[in-house]
Amino acid sequence: MEQVDVIVLGAGAAGMFAAIEAGRRGRRVLVIDHAKAAGEKIRISGGGRCNFTNLGIAPDRFISKNPRFALSALKRFTQWDFIARMDGAGIAWHEKTLGQLFCDGSAKQVVDMLLGDMGRAGVALWLGCGVTAVRRSGAGFEVDTARGMVRAASVVVATGGKSIPKMGASGFGYQIAESFGLPLLETRPGLVPLTFAAQELEWMVPLAGVAVQGRVSAGKVGFAEALLFTHRGLSGPAVLQASSYWREGDEVRLDLAPGRDVVAELAQAKRDSGKVALRTALGRIVPEKLARHIEASLGITAPLAELGRGELERVAVLIKDWRLRPVGSEGYRTAEVTLGGVDTDALDGRTMMARSVPGLFFVGEVVDVTGWLGGYNFQWAWSSGWAAGQVA
CATH class of the missing domain: 2.40.30.10 (Translation factors)
Known part of the structure; x- marks a missing residue:
């Protein structure tokens, strides 16, 4: 049986970022995703150039039952912080309209940057590996996977929403939340x-x-x-x-x-x-x-x-x-994001941890925080993933 400190469910933007931050703290981190490749939504975003953030990040650009919930994470890891990471990796970028920032080259550069950071932080990555259950086990958690059961002190749920099911999107993150008694807000297609x-x-x-x-x-x-x-x-x-x-x-x-x-x-x-x-x-x-x-x-x-x-x-x-x-x-088939999700009342806005379940975190699109078109949802992924990674 595998034993790690942190299991991150989902190798998308929020999951990879949370894993990097936790790994840099010396935590043993395992990222699990049923997809064959990491960061697929990053790769196809922005016409293949990844609209990775926006210069105009502000709370009123996000939709949530509690619009101010996102403020803590967005202030602690800002668009400027992510831009600095891009610059540090030597990835050229440009501003289009309305503060939208895109890679000059391929969005794959962003995926490669994140995978490289994960590798240097000692993060393990299991791709093509399904997860069937997450449950409490003593002070930690047990996760049933296609490769067997894994135990961890913390679990970060970064499974995304229901948008673009052909890329493997599902409501699994919501099922995990419900299994631990966390409230959900109605989900529906957004940016569609x-x-x-x-x-x-x-x-x-x-x-x-x-x-x-x-x-x-x-x-x-x-x-x-x-x-x-x-x-x-x-x-x-x-x-x-x-x-x-x-x-x-x-x-x-x-x-x-x-x-x-x-x-x-x-x-x-x-x-x-x-x-x-x-x-x-x-x-x-x-x-x-x-x-x-x-x-x-x-x-x-x-x-x-x-x-x-x-x-x-x-x-x-x-x-x-x-x-x-x-x-x-046109529904989730073409929707860029999913509105609704895990109720922010159930989460600590500073850490993204479930208030009633110590060690269980929810980040990115699975949470009831949805940004405008134009890089806002990626910034929420970076910021929320960063916040969870500081404590998971």
Whole structure:
């Protein structure tokens, strides 16, 4: 029977980081994952370049029943701390938009950095090894694995959420939490495209591939980024962001021309070239296909010169406050993250340890902390993993 100090379940971002930190403290650490390779979500993230953090890390960029829970870990291991690790490893990076940081080269560089750090810290790694049970044994734990039972003083659960099941994602971490009596919050897909009913798809499908720099709002929260019409509904960064705040039955609001006075622009076009069709004038504000759809949906056939102020305002409302009601999302199949999870009330925000189960830690996506699109979820993985690794 294997005996170690710390077992980390999951060789993703949070798990590897927790293992590195615990190993550097001289702890005997074993990381176990059923996948054939470590850090697969890191490898595919950011189009293969890994959006590894964001310069704008702040508590209001994270969704949780207790939004302030993440603050301790995020303050103690910051984006600057992770950037220093990247620089120390000689991994070149750059900033894109909205503070998002990406590798100049392959995301595999980040995986290799973490594996190298694990190796230098003496961390053992079992890949392709399933885990079937975790239970208390005296002051420690017993973990049943495909390679036999392993004992440890501490267990760090870094199994992730349910998103992208084709990569092996499952709800196993939630099952572990429940087996120890820890409360869970409802899980649902986050950062996911939204889908629509057949009547909306009749006009959406012809627009598939049309992208707009707009603003998408759900409830009181809105995001000004690109949105994309698809064969199933709406996608693009603005939609993915809003999806984390959207609930079934609610509507989303689209502003297809943020910061622009559409009535004033159409009125000027009417003065300058009143003989043109509305779609021609709209084509200077939104893509041509979308302009044609707006014209047709409003039933306007007259040239711009014959449209009164009221009609121009009706057009502007559709462009600036277009309200649509999704019927659902594309689900965990394409969701980048899982909302909900282990209730933060059950965890110590400084150590990530379960308050009622000394030695049992939960880090990363399995916890009810979900970041915005753009590197926030990776930073939560680094920060929460770091916090657990200091004491596990």
